[in-house]
Amino acid sequence: MTETDKKLGWFGRLKQGLKKSSSALTEGITGIFTKKRLDASTLEELEDLLIMSDLGVAVSARVCDRLAKSRFDKQISAEEVQIALAEEIGDIMNDVARPLEIDGSHKPHVILMVGVNGAGKTTTIGKLAKQFKNQGKSVMLAAGDTFRAAAIEQLQIWGERNDVPVASGKEGCDAAGLAYDAIQEARDTNTDILMIDTAGRLQNKSHLMDELKKIIRVIKKFDDSAPHDTILILDATTGQNAVMQTEVFLELAGITGIIMTKLDGTARGGVLVACAEKFKLPIHAIGVGETIDDLQAFDPNDFSKMLVGVKIEQKQG
Numbered sequence: 001m002t003e004t005d006k007k008l009g010w011f012g013r014l015k016q017g018l019k020k021s022s023s024a025l026t027e028g029i030t031g032i033f034t035k036k037r038l039d040a041s042t043l044e045e046l047e048d049l050l051i052m053s054d055l056g057v058a059v060s061a062r063v064c065d066r067l068a069k070s071r072f073d074k075q076i077s078a079e080e081v082q083i084a085l086a087e088e089i090g091d092i093m094n095d096v097a098r099p100l101e102i103d104g105s106h107k108p109h110v111i112l113m114v115g116v117n118g119a120g121k122t123t124t125i126g127k128l129a130k131q132f133k134n135q136g137k138s139v140m141l142a143a144g145d146t147f148r149a150a151a152i153e154q155l156q157i158w159g160e161r162n163d164v165p166v167a168s169g170k171e172g173c174d175a176a177g178l179a180y181d182a183i184q185e186a187r188d189t190n191t192d193i194l195m196i197d198t199a200g201r202l203q204n205k206s207h208l209m210d211e212l213k214k215i216i217r218v219i220k221k222f223d224d225s226a227p228h229d230t231i232l233i234l235d236a237t238t239g240q241n242a243v244m245q246t247e248v249f250l251e252l253a254g255i256t257g258i259i260m261t262k263l264d265g266t267a268r269g270g271v272l273v274a275c276a277e278k279f280k281l282p283i284h285a286i287g288v289g290e291t292i293d294d295l296q297a298f299d300p301n302d303f304s305k306m307l308v309g310v311k312i313e314q315k316q317g
Contacts, residue, residue, distance in 0.1 A: 010296050017264030017288025018306045024267040025053055026082065026309035033078040038071045046081065053267075054239045055089075056274030063088045079310075086310045089273050093300030098282035100128075100257065100297075102137065103228060108186040108194040110219055110226040114212070114253050115233035116200040116245055120261035120287065122151055124233050125195050126158030127287075127295040133162060137192040142182035143168035144175045144215065145199045155197055175199065176214040183222045196227075202248060212253045231284065234260045234275070239268040246275050259295075261287040269307055 028049040036042055043064045050060035063085050067076070102109045111128075115121045122145075129139045141159050145151035149171040159166035167182035179196055186194040198215065201208055219226045232255040234242045242260075249255050258281050263269050276283060286303070287295045305312045 010293065011302065013264075013288050013294060014286075014296075014302060015306050017294075018269055018303070020265075020267040021053070021263070021269035021307055022309040025049070025085075025270070025307070026078075028053070029081050029085075029308075030078040033076060033081055036076070037073055038067060038076045039073060043068055050085075050270075053270040054274060055270040056243070056277060059088070059092065059273055059277050082308045082310050085308045086304045089304035089307065090301055092273060092277050093283070093298075093304055096276045096280060096283050097298045097300040098257070098284060100229065100231070100284040102132070102193060104192070106223065106225070106228055108140065108183070108191045109228050110183065110223070111193065111195045112198065112215070112219070112227040112230045112253065113195060113233060114198050114200065114230060114249050114255065116202055116235075117145075117148070117151075119200065119233045119235040119238075119245075121145075121200065121233045122154045122158065122197055123290075124259055124261060124287065124295060125155065125197055126162065127292050128195065129158065129162045129164050130292050131295070132193050133164065138190070139164045139193045139195070140182065140186045140189070140191045141166045142179060142194060142196040144179055144196045146171060146173050146175045146178060147199050147201070151197065151199075175211055176218045179215050180218045180221070183219060183226075187222065202245070205248065205252075209252050216253070229257060230255045231257050231259055232281075234258060234272075236260050236263045236269055236271060237266040239266075239271050240274070242271045243274055243278060246279055246281070250279065250281075255281065257282040257284045259283075259285045259287070261295075264288040264294075272303075273307070 032042055032045045047060045047064045051057055067084055113121050113125055132139045141155055143152040143155045152168050156166050169178050182194060230253050232249050260272050263286055283298045285295055286298050
């Protein structure tokens with residue numbers, strides 16, 4: 001982490017990370033509501049802006065309906081619109097913000113990590129491993145994306161970096177068999193948490209479906225309640241494709257929660273709101289950078305205000 005990152009703290013890095021998204025929304029709202037009354041035309045412009053900002057049709061319509069009921073044909077400022085938008089987003093996000101909790105009664109607590117290649121799955125696993133270790137938990141990783149040598153190697157690097165064991169095999173080996181061996185080893189060593197990486201080739205959906213189902217079947221041979229979490233890693237830079245990916249992986253693997261990465265590299269952070277509204281799945285964490293500390297539990301109030309450019313008091317840390 002750079003000295004600048006340390007000075008900023010998580011709050012500052014989140015604000016900086018969401019700057020592209022908030023700037024796009026702020027500029028758009030200011031352009032629409034400069035010395036204007038709220039009429040049908042401005043509402044239509046606002047709805048178009050929100051949809052283009054990847055907030056989704058349902059969320060955009062709700063915000064406009066709310067404004068229409070309270071302020072139609074009245075003078076309204078850009079700041080008032082931003083505050084109303086932040087409140088609406090906050091209501092949606094408060095319902096889904098839920099930290100990732102480890103059930104100590106399971107040894108191991110099995111977390112299946114899914115998502116398309118390039119979304120940041122392996123990196124997120126590495127960051128979570130470090131965080132779990134800092135909490136005093138024992139961790140093991142399994143390189144279940146056996147189709148890519150680079151994915152196996154990357155997870156092994158994270159294992160070395162965090163001093164945690166990594167179950168891996170040769171490129172092309174059976175992912176379900178690897179998962180079986182990993183769970184056996186984790187159980188034998190009384191490991192608290194086992195995180196299993198998986199392949200994410202959506203171009204071959206049927207093959208991916210068969211593979212994930214097989215891995216899940218094998219996991220359930222050890223513990224019928226496992227996997228205890230199936231977490232989808234989404235890349236914010238993909239915009240509305242993130243909604244499509246959630247639909248696919250919900251069908252394939254019965255995902256139980258979401259972590260969104262790369263919010264610092266895009267003006268499309270609103271897609272997290274669209275996913276929350278549509279799927280009502282828990283959002284465990286968000287990532288706004290490459291360092292360990294840039295993956296943090298999701299705070300819906302800070303996120304909603306920063307996303308739309310509402311000023312909030314600087315926090316420490």
